[in-house]
Amino acid sequence: MRISKYIADTGYCSRREADKLLSERRVTVNGTPASVGTLFNEGDDVRVDGQTLQVRAKKAGRKHVYIAYNKPVGVTCTTESAIKGNIVDAIGHERRIFPIGRLDKDSEGLILLTSNGDIVNEILRYENGHEKEYLVGVNHEISPEFLTGMARGVIVHDQMTKPCRTSRLNKFAFRIILKQGLNRQIRLMAAAFGYRVKQLVRVRIDNIKLGHLKLGQWRNLTDVELKGLIPGRTEW
Template sequence: MHIQTFLAKSGVYSRRETARLIDDHRVTINGIVCSRQSIVSDSDTVHVDSLPVPDPAERVYLAFHKPEGITCTAQQSVEGNLNDFLKWESRIFSVGRLDKASTGLLILTNDGSIVNPLMKEEEAKEKEYIIETSRPVSETMIKKMCEGGLLIKGKKASPALAEKTGDVTFRIILKQGLNRQIRRMCRAFDNHVVSLKRIRISHIQLHTLEPGEWRHLTEEEIRQLKYEMLDKS
Protein backbone atom coordinates (compact mmCIF):
# COMPACT_ATOMS: atom_id res chain seq x y z
CA MET A 1 0.00 0.00 0.00
CA HIS A 2 1.04 3.65 -0.37
CA ILE A 3 3.10 5.03 2.50
CA GLN A 4 0.44 7.64 3.38
CA THR A 5 -2.20 4.96 3.70
CA PHE A 6 0.13 2.81 5.81
CA LEU A 7 0.87 5.66 8.22
CA ALA A 8 -2.76 6.76 8.46
CA LYS A 9 -3.88 3.22 9.29
CA SER A 10 -1.74 3.32 12.42
CA GLY A 11 -4.29 5.69 13.93
CA VAL A 12 -1.51 8.08 14.97
CA TYR A 13 -1.49 10.38 11.94
CA SER A 14 -4.09 11.82 9.62
CA ARG A 15 -3.39 11.81 5.87
CA ARG A 16 -2.64 15.52 6.00
CA GLU A 17 -0.05 14.95 8.71
CA THR A 18 1.53 12.05 6.85
CA ALA A 19 2.05 14.30 3.82
CA ARG A 20 3.87 16.87 5.98
CA LEU A 21 6.03 14.20 7.63
CA ILE A 22 7.03 12.74 4.27
CA ASP A 23 7.73 16.16 2.71
CA ASP A 24 9.94 17.00 5.71
CA HIS A 25 11.98 13.79 5.10
CA ARG A 26 11.05 12.39 8.52
CA VAL A 27 9.78 9.03 7.23
CA THR A 28 12.02 6.13 6.19
CA ILE A 29 11.32 2.70 4.70
CA ASN A 30 14.07 0.20 5.53
CA GLY A 31 16.30 3.12 6.49
CA ILE A 32 15.78 5.06 3.25
CA VAL A 33 13.94 8.40 3.20
CA CYS A 34 10.72 7.93 1.25
CA SER A 35 8.46 10.06 -0.96
CA ARG A 36 4.68 10.30 -1.22
CA GLN A 37 4.82 7.77 -4.06
CA SER A 38 6.59 5.11 -2.00
CA ILE A 39 4.96 1.70 -1.56
CA VAL A 40 5.12 -0.36 1.64
CA SER A 41 5.00 -4.16 1.77
CA ASP A 42 4.48 -6.45 4.76
CA SER A 43 8.21 -7.12 5.05
CA ASP A 44 9.22 -3.44 5.16
CA THR A 45 10.24 -1.52 8.29
CA VAL A 46 8.84 2.01 8.56
CA HIS A 47 10.12 4.66 10.97
CA VAL A 48 9.01 8.22 11.72
CA ASP A 49 11.71 10.37 13.32
CA SER A 50 13.77 7.16 13.75
CA LEU A 51 10.98 5.53 15.79
CA PRO A 52 8.95 2.54 14.55
CA VAL A 53 5.35 3.19 13.56
CA PRO A 54 3.07 1.62 16.20
CA ASP A 55 0.69 -1.19 15.36
CA PRO A 56 -2.79 -0.01 14.33
CA ALA A 57 -5.05 0.84 17.27
CA GLU A 58 -8.53 -0.62 17.55
CA ARG A 59 -10.79 1.54 15.42
CA VAL A 60 -13.28 3.77 17.18
CA TYR A 61 -16.01 6.01 15.76
CA LEU A 62 -17.70 8.36 18.21
CA ALA A 63 -20.46 10.94 18.43
CA PHE A 64 -19.24 13.65 20.81
CA HIS A 65 -21.02 16.68 22.28
CA LYS A 66 -18.31 19.31 22.07
CA PRO A 67 -18.53 21.80 24.92
CA GLU A 68 -17.66 25.47 24.53
CA GLY A 69 -13.95 26.21 24.75
CA ILE A 70 -12.64 23.00 23.15
CA THR A 71 -10.60 23.39 19.95
CA CYS A 72 -11.17 20.85 17.16
CA THR A 73 -7.60 19.66 16.78
CA ALA A 74 -5.51 16.66 17.80
CA GLN A 75 -2.36 18.79 18.12
CA GLN A 76 -1.03 18.53 21.65
CA SER A 77 0.51 22.00 21.42
CA VAL A 78 -2.94 23.63 21.27
CA GLU A 79 -4.52 24.33 24.65
CA GLY A 80 -7.94 22.72 25.03
CA ASN A 81 -7.38 20.18 22.22
CA LEU A 82 -9.60 17.13 21.77
CA ASN A 83 -7.05 14.56 22.91
CA ASP A 84 -6.34 16.30 26.20
CA PHE A 85 -10.06 16.65 26.90
CA LEU A 86 -11.02 13.08 26.01
CA LYS A 87 -7.81 11.41 27.23
CA TRP A 88 -8.29 8.71 24.59
CA GLU A 89 -5.58 6.03 24.49
CA SER A 90 -4.89 6.65 20.80
CA ARG A 91 -4.84 9.93 18.93
CA ILE A 92 -8.32 10.96 17.84
CA PHE A 93 -9.44 13.24 15.01
CA SER A 94 -12.60 15.21 14.32
CA VAL A 95 -14.41 14.86 10.99
CA GLY A 96 -15.12 18.51 10.26
CA ARG A 97 -15.00 21.28 12.82
CA LEU A 98 -16.92 23.51 15.17
CA ASP A 99 -15.33 26.77 16.23
CA LYS A 100 -14.14 27.15 19.81
CA ALA A 101 -17.24 29.06 20.96
CA SER A 102 -19.72 26.61 19.37
CA THR A 103 -21.11 23.42 20.86
CA GLY A 104 -22.76 20.25 19.66
CA LEU A 105 -22.16 17.21 17.53
CA LEU A 106 -18.74 16.16 16.31
CA ILE A 107 -17.88 12.84 14.68
CA LEU A 108 -14.57 11.58 16.08
CA THR A 109 -12.36 8.68 15.01
CA ASN A 110 -8.83 7.35 15.43
CA ASP A 111 -8.99 5.95 11.89
CA GLY A 112 -6.69 8.48 10.23
CA SER A 113 -7.09 6.84 6.81
CA ILE A 114 -10.69 8.02 6.45
CA VAL A 115 -10.56 11.49 8.05
CA ASN A 116 -9.74 13.51 4.93
CA PRO A 117 -12.14 11.61 2.61
CA LEU A 118 -14.92 12.06 5.17
CA MET A 119 -14.10 15.75 5.59
CA LYS A 120 -14.43 16.23 1.84
CA GLU A 121 -17.70 14.30 1.81
CA GLU A 122 -18.94 16.23 4.85
CA GLU A 123 -19.32 19.30 2.64
CA ALA A 124 -22.26 17.56 0.95
CA LYS A 125 -23.91 16.33 4.16
CA GLU A 126 -26.80 18.08 5.87
CA LYS A 127 -25.74 19.72 9.12
CA GLU A 128 -28.46 21.00 11.45
CA TYR A 129 -28.01 23.76 14.03
CA ILE A 130 -30.05 25.63 16.60
CA ILE A 131 -29.09 29.25 17.16
CA GLU A 132 -29.77 31.94 19.74
CA THR A 133 -29.08 35.55 18.73
CA SER A 134 -28.53 38.84 20.55
CA ARG A 135 -31.40 40.61 18.77
CA PRO A 136 -34.80 39.47 17.43
CA VAL A 137 -34.63 37.21 14.40
CA SER A 138 -36.16 38.99 11.41
CA GLU A 139 -38.21 37.36 8.70
CA THR A 140 -35.94 39.09 6.19
CA MET A 141 -32.88 37.32 7.61
CA ILE A 142 -34.59 33.92 7.49
CA LYS A 143 -35.83 34.54 3.94
CA LYS A 144 -32.38 35.54 2.71
CA MET A 145 -30.75 32.49 4.33
CA CYS A 146 -33.25 30.29 2.50
CA GLU A 147 -32.63 32.04 -0.81
CA GLY A 148 -28.83 31.99 -0.54
CA GLY A 149 -26.48 34.47 -2.14
CA LEU A 150 -25.08 36.19 0.96
CA LEU A 151 -21.37 36.83 0.53
CA ILE A 152 -19.19 35.02 3.08
CA LYS A 153 -15.58 36.18 2.64
CA GLY A 154 -16.07 36.51 -1.10
CA LYS A 155 -18.06 33.28 -1.56
CA LYS A 156 -21.81 33.06 -2.03
CA ALA A 157 -23.74 31.15 0.59
CA SER A 158 -25.87 28.37 -0.87
CA PRO A 159 -29.60 28.22 -0.12
CA ALA A 160 -30.33 26.74 3.31
CA LEU A 161 -33.39 25.48 5.15
CA ALA A 162 -34.05 27.97 7.95
CA GLU A 163 -36.99 28.66 10.22
CA LYS A 164 -37.65 31.02 13.10
CA THR A 165 -38.33 29.10 16.33
CA GLY A 166 -38.65 31.99 18.79
CA ASP A 167 -38.11 35.72 19.15
CA VAL A 168 -34.31 35.31 19.29
CA THR A 169 -33.89 31.71 18.08
CA PHE A 170 -33.87 29.91 14.75
CA ARG A 171 -33.02 26.53 13.27
CA ILE A 172 -30.96 26.07 10.11
CA ILE A 173 -29.85 23.14 7.93
CA LEU A 174 -26.74 23.65 5.79
CA LYS A 175 -24.85 21.53 3.30
CA GLN A 176 -22.20 24.16 2.71
CA GLY A 177 -19.32 24.58 5.17
CA LEU A 178 -17.90 28.09 4.84
CA ASN A 179 -15.78 29.37 7.71
CA ARG A 180 -18.00 30.70 10.55
CA GLN A 181 -20.83 30.79 8.02
CA ILE A 182 -23.81 31.13 10.37
CA ARG A 183 -22.14 33.80 12.49
CA ARG A 184 -21.20 35.81 9.39
CA MET A 185 -24.71 35.52 7.93
CA CYS A 186 -26.20 36.84 11.18
CA ARG A 187 -23.74 39.74 11.24
CA ALA A 188 -24.87 40.68 7.73
CA PHE A 189 -28.20 41.61 9.37
CA ASP A 190 -26.59 43.42 12.32
CA ASN A 191 -27.34 40.47 14.57
CA HIS A 192 -24.93 38.31 16.56
CA VAL A 193 -24.85 34.67 17.65
CA VAL A 194 -25.14 34.16 21.41
CA SER A 195 -25.09 30.36 21.21
CA LEU A 196 -24.72 27.88 18.35
CA LYS A 197 -25.26 24.13 18.74
CA ARG A 198 -25.04 21.49 16.02
CA ILE A 199 -27.57 18.73 16.60
CA ARG A 200 -27.22 16.57 13.48
CA ILE A 201 -24.74 15.57 10.77
CA SER A 202 -26.51 13.63 8.02
CA HIS A 203 -28.06 10.55 9.70
CA ILE A 204 -26.15 10.96 12.99
CA GLN A 205 -28.02 12.78 15.77
CA LEU A 206 -26.77 14.45 18.95
CA HIS A 207 -29.89 13.27 20.80
CA THR A 208 -29.48 13.41 24.60
CA LEU A 209 -25.69 13.65 24.85
CA GLU A 210 -24.72 16.32 27.36
CA PRO A 211 -21.72 18.63 26.78
CA GLY A 212 -18.54 16.59 27.15
CA GLU A 213 -20.32 13.24 26.72
CA TRP A 214 -19.73 10.80 23.87
CA ARG A 215 -21.10 7.52 22.56
CA HIS A 216 -19.89 4.90 20.10
CA LEU A 217 -21.56 5.07 16.71
CA THR A 218 -23.77 2.10 15.99
CA GLU A 219 -22.71 -0.41 13.34
CA GLU A 220 -25.47 0.93 11.08
CA GLU A 221 -24.30 4.54 11.55
CA ILE A 222 -20.72 3.54 10.67
CA ARG A 223 -21.86 1.48 7.69
CA GLN A 224 -23.91 4.36 6.29
CA LEU A 225 -21.12 6.86 6.97
CA LYS A 226 -18.60 4.82 4.99
CA TYR A 227 -21.13 3.94 2.28
CA GLU A 228 -21.89 7.61 1.64
CA MET A 229 -18.17 8.37 1.49
CA LEU A 230 -17.47 5.60 -1.03
CA ASP A 231 -20.62 6.34 -3.03
CA LYS A 232 -19.41 9.90 -3.74
CA SER A 233 -15.71 9.16 -4.21
Protein backbone atom coordinates in the same frame (compact mmCIF):
# COMPACT_ATOMS: atom_id res chain seq x y z
CA MET B 1 -4.14 4.18 35.28
CA ARG B 2 -5.41 7.39 36.87
CA ILE B 3 -9.04 7.33 37.88
CA SER B 4 -9.82 10.30 35.60
CA LYS B 5 -8.65 8.31 32.56
CA TYR B 6 -10.79 5.35 33.59
CA ILE B 7 -13.85 7.59 33.85
CA ALA B 8 -13.10 9.09 30.41
CA ASP B 9 -12.69 5.60 28.93
CA THR B 10 -16.22 4.70 30.01
CA GLY B 11 -17.53 7.55 27.89
CA TYR B 12 -19.14 9.16 30.91
CA CYS B 13 -17.29 12.44 30.35
CA SER B 14 -13.94 13.92 29.31
CA ARG B 15 -10.82 13.81 31.49
CA ARG B 16 -11.25 17.48 32.28
CA GLU B 17 -14.82 16.90 33.42
CA ALA B 18 -13.66 13.84 35.39
CA ASP B 19 -11.13 15.98 37.26
CA LYS B 20 -13.93 18.37 38.14
CA LEU B 21 -16.07 15.50 39.45
CA LEU B 22 -13.13 14.33 41.55
CA SER B 23 -12.54 17.78 42.99
CA GLU B 24 -16.24 17.93 43.92
CA ARG B 25 -15.86 14.60 45.77
CA ARG B 26 -18.57 12.98 43.62
CA VAL B 27 -16.46 9.92 42.72
CA THR B 28 -15.91 6.88 44.95
CA VAL B 29 -13.61 3.89 44.50
CA ASN B 30 -14.64 0.84 46.49
CA GLY B 31 -16.83 3.09 48.62
CA THR B 32 -14.10 5.64 49.43
CA PRO B 33 -14.13 9.19 47.99
CA ALA B 34 -11.47 9.49 45.27
CA SER B 35 -9.12 12.36 44.45
CA VAL B 36 -7.32 13.44 41.27
CA GLY B 37 -4.29 11.31 42.20
CA THR B 38 -6.28 8.11 42.86
CA LEU B 39 -5.27 5.14 40.69
CA PHE B 40 -7.67 2.62 39.19
CA ASN B 41 -6.97 -1.12 39.55
CA GLU B 42 -8.77 -3.88 37.69
CA GLY B 43 -11.87 -4.92 39.60
CA ASP B 44 -12.32 -1.64 41.48
CA ASP B 45 -15.89 -0.47 41.98
CA VAL B 46 -15.98 3.09 40.62
CA ARG B 47 -19.09 5.21 41.05
CA VAL B 48 -20.14 8.75 40.20
CA ASP B 49 -22.97 10.05 42.36
CA GLY B 50 -23.56 6.44 43.35
CA GLN B 51 -23.80 5.19 39.74
CA THR B 52 -21.45 2.31 38.84
CA LEU B 53 -19.27 2.93 35.76
CA GLN B 54 -18.11 0.31 33.29
CA VAL B 55 -15.70 0.67 30.37
CA ARG B 56 -17.50 0.37 27.09
CA ALA B 57 -16.60 -2.66 25.02
CA LYS B 58 -14.84 -1.99 21.74
CA LYS B 59 -16.82 -2.64 18.58
CA ALA B 60 -15.86 -6.06 17.27
CA GLY B 61 -14.44 -6.16 13.75
CA ARG B 62 -13.53 -2.48 13.56
CA LYS B 63 -9.97 -1.42 12.82
CA HIS B 64 -10.64 2.18 13.75
CA VAL B 65 -12.43 4.32 16.31
CA TYR B 66 -15.47 6.41 15.34
CA ILE B 67 -17.05 8.51 18.06
CA ALA B 68 -19.62 11.26 18.56
CA TYR B 69 -18.71 13.95 21.09
CA ASN B 70 -20.83 16.71 22.61
CA LYS B 71 -18.25 19.48 22.57
CA PRO B 72 -18.54 22.19 25.22
CA VAL B 73 -17.80 25.87 24.57
CA GLY B 74 -14.09 26.52 25.15
CA VAL B 75 -12.78 23.28 23.63
CA THR B 76 -10.70 23.85 20.47
CA CYS B 77 -10.99 21.38 17.58
CA THR B 78 -7.28 20.78 17.12
CA THR B 79 -4.86 17.93 17.75
CA GLU B 80 -2.09 20.39 18.68
CA SER B 81 -1.12 19.38 22.22
CA ALA B 82 0.44 22.80 22.86
CA ILE B 83 -2.98 24.45 22.60
CA LYS B 84 -4.73 24.51 25.97
CA GLY B 85 -8.21 23.01 25.87
CA ASN B 86 -7.61 21.01 22.67
CA ILE B 87 -10.26 18.43 21.82
CA VAL B 88 -7.92 15.44 22.10
CA ASP B 89 -7.02 16.20 25.71
CA ALA B 90 -10.64 17.03 26.51
CA ILE B 91 -11.81 13.57 25.41
CA GLY B 92 -8.79 11.64 26.69
CA HIS B 93 -9.30 8.64 24.39
CA GLU B 94 -6.78 5.79 24.53
CA ARG B 95 -6.42 5.80 20.72
CA ARG B 96 -4.94 8.59 18.61
CA ILE B 97 -8.02 10.36 17.24
CA PHE B 98 -8.69 13.58 15.39
CA PRO B 99 -11.82 15.58 14.55
CA ILE B 100 -13.74 15.24 11.29
CA GLY B 101 -14.26 18.87 10.36
CA ARG B 102 -14.49 21.54 13.01
CA LEU B 103 -16.77 23.33 15.42
CA ASP B 104 -15.41 26.68 16.54
CA LYS B 105 -14.29 27.28 20.11
CA ASP B 106 -17.32 29.42 20.98
CA SER B 107 -19.80 26.81 19.69
CA GLU B 108 -20.98 23.54 21.21
CA GLY B 109 -22.61 20.31 20.20
CA LEU B 110 -22.00 17.34 17.95
CA ILE B 111 -18.64 16.65 16.35
CA LEU B 112 -17.31 13.35 15.03
CA LEU B 113 -13.80 12.03 15.65
CA THR B 114 -11.94 9.04 14.27
CA SER B 115 -8.60 7.27 14.16
CA ASN B 116 -9.10 6.63 10.42
CA GLY B 117 -7.45 9.42 8.41
CA ASP B 118 -8.42 7.85 5.08
CA ILE B 119 -12.11 8.47 5.68
CA VAL B 120 -12.07 12.14 6.68
CA ASN B 121 -12.08 13.72 3.21
CA GLU B 122 -14.71 11.25 2.04
CA ILE B 123 -17.05 12.41 4.81
CA LEU B 124 -16.30 16.12 4.42
CA ARG B 125 -16.81 16.46 0.66
CA TYR B 126 -19.69 18.81 -0.06
CA GLU B 127 -20.86 16.71 -3.00
CA ASN B 128 -21.62 13.84 -0.64
CA GLY B 129 -24.52 15.96 0.58
CA HIS B 130 -24.06 15.52 4.33
CA GLU B 131 -26.42 17.81 6.23
CA LYS B 132 -25.42 19.62 9.41
CA GLU B 133 -28.17 20.98 11.62
CA TYR B 134 -27.73 23.81 14.12
CA LEU B 135 -29.86 25.60 16.70
CA VAL B 136 -28.85 29.25 16.94
CA GLY B 137 -29.67 31.99 19.44
CA VAL B 138 -29.19 35.62 18.37
CA ASN B 139 -29.43 39.12 19.85
CA HIS B 140 -32.32 40.42 17.72
CA GLU B 141 -35.81 39.19 16.97
CA ILE B 142 -35.96 36.71 14.09
CA SER B 143 -37.60 38.21 11.00
CA PRO B 144 -38.90 36.46 7.87
CA GLU B 145 -36.51 38.55 5.79
CA PHE B 146 -33.55 37.33 7.85
CA LEU B 147 -34.52 33.66 7.45
CA THR B 148 -35.11 34.06 3.71
CA GLY B 149 -31.81 35.86 3.21
CA MET B 150 -29.85 33.26 5.17
CA ALA B 151 -31.47 30.45 3.15
CA ARG B 152 -30.68 32.06 -0.20
CA GLY B 153 -27.00 32.59 0.59
CA VAL B 154 -24.59 35.22 1.86
CA ILE B 155 -21.12 36.27 0.76
CA VAL B 156 -18.63 34.78 3.26
CA HIS B 157 -14.87 34.66 2.70
CA ASP B 158 -15.38 36.18 -0.79
CA GLN B 159 -17.79 33.47 -1.90
CA MET B 160 -21.54 32.97 -1.87
CA THR B 161 -22.71 30.33 0.59
CA LYS B 162 -24.74 27.43 -0.78
CA PRO B 163 -28.53 27.55 -0.39
CA CYS B 164 -29.68 26.11 2.92
CA ARG B 165 -32.82 25.59 5.01
CA THR B 166 -33.88 27.82 7.88
CA SER B 167 -36.85 27.95 10.26
CA ARG B 168 -37.86 30.03 13.29
CA LEU B 169 -37.71 28.37 16.71
CA ASN B 170 -38.80 31.32 18.84
CA LYS B 171 -38.41 35.08 19.04
CA PHE B 172 -34.61 34.98 19.29
CA ALA B 173 -33.68 31.54 17.92
CA PHE B 174 -33.71 29.70 14.61
CA ARG B 175 -32.74 26.39 13.04
CA ILE B 176 -30.38 26.19 10.07
CA ILE B 177 -29.37 23.14 8.00
CA LEU B 178 -26.21 23.42 5.88
CA LYS B 179 -24.38 21.17 3.46
CA GLN B 180 -21.06 22.98 3.72
CA GLY B 181 -18.80 24.10 6.51
CA LEU B 182 -16.92 27.34 5.95
CA ASN B 183 -14.98 28.74 8.89
CA ARG B 184 -17.43 30.46 11.31
CA GLN B 185 -20.00 30.34 8.52
CA ILE B 186 -23.22 30.80 10.50
CA ARG B 187 -21.80 33.61 12.61
CA LEU B 188 -20.60 35.49 9.54
CA MET B 189 -23.85 34.87 7.67
CA ALA B 190 -25.87 36.25 10.58
CA ALA B 191 -23.52 39.25 10.92
CA ALA B 192 -24.25 40.19 7.30
CA PHE B 193 -27.83 40.94 8.41
CA GLY B 194 -26.81 42.76 11.59
CA TYR B 195 -27.33 39.80 13.94
CA ARG B 196 -24.88 38.56 16.56
CA VAL B 197 -24.87 34.86 17.43
CA LYS B 198 -25.11 34.37 21.22
CA GLN B 199 -25.35 30.56 21.23
CA LEU B 200 -24.72 27.97 18.54
CA VAL B 201 -25.35 24.24 19.03
CA ARG B 202 -24.88 21.56 16.37
CA VAL B 203 -27.46 18.84 16.92
CA ARG B 204 -27.08 16.63 13.84
CA ILE B 205 -24.59 15.54 11.20
CA ASP B 206 -26.50 13.74 8.45
CA ASN B 207 -28.05 10.64 10.11
CA ILE B 208 -26.17 11.08 13.40
CA LYS B 209 -28.01 13.02 16.12
CA LEU B 210 -26.73 14.57 19.31
CA GLY B 211 -29.77 13.18 21.12
CA HIS B 212 -29.39 12.85 24.89
CA LEU B 213 -25.58 12.82 24.87
CA LYS B 214 -24.58 15.07 27.75
CA LEU B 215 -22.21 18.00 27.34
CA GLY B 216 -18.61 16.77 27.54
CA GLN B 217 -19.54 13.12 26.94
CA TRP B 218 -18.77 10.89 23.95
CA ARG B 219 -20.02 7.59 22.56
CA ASN B 220 -19.08 5.11 19.86
CA LEU B 221 -21.01 5.40 16.60
CA THR B 222 -23.32 2.48 15.86
CA ASP B 223 -23.02 0.29 12.76
CA VAL B 224 -26.25 1.80 11.44
CA GLU B 225 -24.88 5.34 11.85
CA LEU B 226 -21.63 4.47 10.05
CA LYS B 227 -23.44 2.81 7.15
CA GLY B 228 -25.72 5.83 6.81
CA LEU B 229 -22.78 8.22 6.87
CA ILE B 230 -21.03 6.53 3.93
CA PRO B 231 -23.46 4.16 2.14
CA GLY B 232 -21.82 1.22 0.43
CA ARG B 233 -18.69 1.16 2.57
CA THR B 234 -18.18 -2.23 4.18
CA GLU B 235 -14.79 -1.92 5.92
CA TRP B 236 -14.43 0.17 9.05
